[in-house]
Amino acid sequence: MNFLIGILEEELANSKRLADNYEKELNKLPKGNVSKKHINGHAYYYLQYKENNEVNSRYLGKLDKKHLKKYMDICKQKKEINANLNKVKKQIKVLNRLLNDKKIQSAA
Amino acid sequence: MIRKYNLLLKVLKKLDEHNLLDHLVLIGSWCLPFYSNYYEGIEISSTLRTRGVDFVFPLPSKIKEKLDVPKMMEEIGFIVDFSNSGIIRLMHPELFIDFIVPDRGKDLPSPYKMPNLSLNSPAIKASRYPCKQYNRN
Numbered sequence: 001m002n003f004l005i006g007i008l009e010e011e012l013a014n015s016k017r018l019a020d021n022y023e024k025e026l027n028k029l030p031k032g033n034v035s036k037k038h039i040n041g042h043a044y045y046y047l048q049y050k051e052n053n054e055v056n057s058r059y060l061g062k063l064d065k066k067h068l069k070k071y072m073d074i075c076k077q078k079k080e081i082n083a084n085l086n087k088v089k090k091q092i093k094v095l096n097r098l099l100n101d102k103k104i105q106s107a108a
Numbered sequence: 109m110i111r112k113y114n115l116l117l118k119v120l121k122k123l124d125e126h127n128l129l130d131h132l133v134l135i136g137s138w139c140l141p142f143y144s145n146y147y148e149g150i151e152i153s154s155t156l157r158t159r160g161v162d163f164v165f166p167l168p169s170k171i172k173e174k175l176d177v178p179k180m181m182e183e184i185g186f187i188v189d190f191s192n193s194g195i196i197r198l199m200h201p202e203l204f205i206d207f208i209v210p211d212r213g214k215d216l217p218s219p220y221k222m223p224n225l226s227l228n229s230p231a232i233k234a235s236r237y238p239c240k241q242y243n244r245n
Contacts, residue, residue: 010158014159014204015201017189017199018187018189018200018201021189021199022187080185084187084200088201
C-alpha cells in the first residue's frame, strides 16, 4: 500500500506542477476576450476584460483580417489552456481526496 | 486509459513525421501494450501504469538534423516544463513525457544536453537483462 501511496503522491506533485505551468502560460497572454458587435451592418470589435472585479470594454476598431486572426488565436489558446487547467484541478482534487482517505492511510 | 493511449499514438506519429522513431526506444510500462499487439496471442501481464512515458535516446546519437522536440510536442497540446536542475519534460493532463539517455560506464552529466534536439535529458543508469526470445511461430 505504501507503494501505491508513493505513486499517488508523485502524481499529485506532477499535477500541481502542471497547474502552475498552465497558470504561468495564462499570465503571459494578454487579458480579455474579443467580442463582436454589429452596428448598422458593420462589425466592430471590443476587448472585454476584468479589472478590480469589474468587466471593462475597450474598443479595438474595425480590425483587419490579420489583426483579428491574431486576437482570435490568443482567445483560442486561452480557452485550451483553461480547459486543460480545469482538468488538472479536478485531478488534484481527486488525488488529494484519495491521499486523505482514512481507509487508505490506515492500510499504509 | 483510451484517451492516454490515443494521445501516445499522436506523440509517436509526430515523432515519426520527423524520422525520430528510428532513433528512440519506448521503455517502461507504456511499451507493454505495443508488445502485446506485436506478439499477438501472447499474454503480457498488466502492470501499474502512471502518466509517465519514457523514451530513451541511445548514445551516441545518430540524429544529424536540427530538430525542436519540445516545439513538436507543443503542437499536439503538451507544455514544456523546466525542472530546477534544467531537465526538460513535456506535460499534458493525460501524459508526461521524459526523454532519457542511458548512463553507461563513465558518468554522464545530468542533465545531458542535446542542443540539436533542444532537449536537456536525465542520464539514467541502465542495467542489461537477458531477454527471452519469443518464437512467433
